[in-house]
Amino acid sequence: MDKLLGAVADSTRRAILARLAAGDARVTEVAADFPISLNSVSKHVRMLERAGLVRRTVRGRDHVLSLDAAPLAEAAAWIAHYQRFWEDRLEALDQFVKEKRKQTRKRKRK
Amino acid sequence: MDKLLGAVADSTRRAILARLAAGDARVTEVAADFPISLNSVSKHVRMLERAGLVRRTVRGRDHVLSLDAAPLAEAAAWIAHYQRFWEDRLEALDQFVKEKRKQTRKRKRK
């Protein structure tokens, strides 16, 4: 999972994923959209491959890249866990505030 | 967002978040659960702070840390986008297979 999140932590790589979400493309085509060198793009692609987010189909000279967002499900599950934790806390705060209001009303009635 | 995902990309930091999800704790208390030095934990905590995932309340000598999972909502939204893309693709594949079956049946009828 470290590799997955690490791959996604870089904005250039996220942009590459966005590019591939629009359709499969060769390394050169992807590189054309970025101000960095072709070699740098190649490295980023390799990291995305290691993270399982990009698949490569070699067709002669051309390496066609395609997006595979499935591995992100793991990260999504992890995040959902913490979001749930946070929602529980907000829920608890909400209960606390309601309880507080009740007590205040009681005090005023005295 | 780079900082957010980068912070979460490290397993030690994810473990620290898990520890804080169980309840607020001081730096020393968190460090007790890990084989690394107190100083290293302190650095990890600083990165989690920069990512907005951990808040610190200084009470005298003690720095009490608490989890704030709210920033993860941003990451969740990003991931959801790509998951949706992938589901769309699977949907398209499903349609393709169904269409294929229909054609096969037609051919058999000839």
Add this chain to the structure above:
DNA sequence: CCTATATTCACCCCTATGGGTGAATATCGA
């Protein structure tokens, strides 16, 4: 066969990270 094109490989440089140690700082508590 020969040249142009597509990619990677092998380096270089710089910065950030993850780990450590020891000293400085600040507060607690007697």
Add this chain to the structure above:
DNA sequence: TCGATATTCACCCATAGGGGTGAATATAGG
């Protein structure tokens, strides 16, 4: 006031990333 405790600060070291360039490799296509 003074020792003990909690944290950070200032370094050191090694590794990984992100950027670059130039050479090597492999295939397309005349």
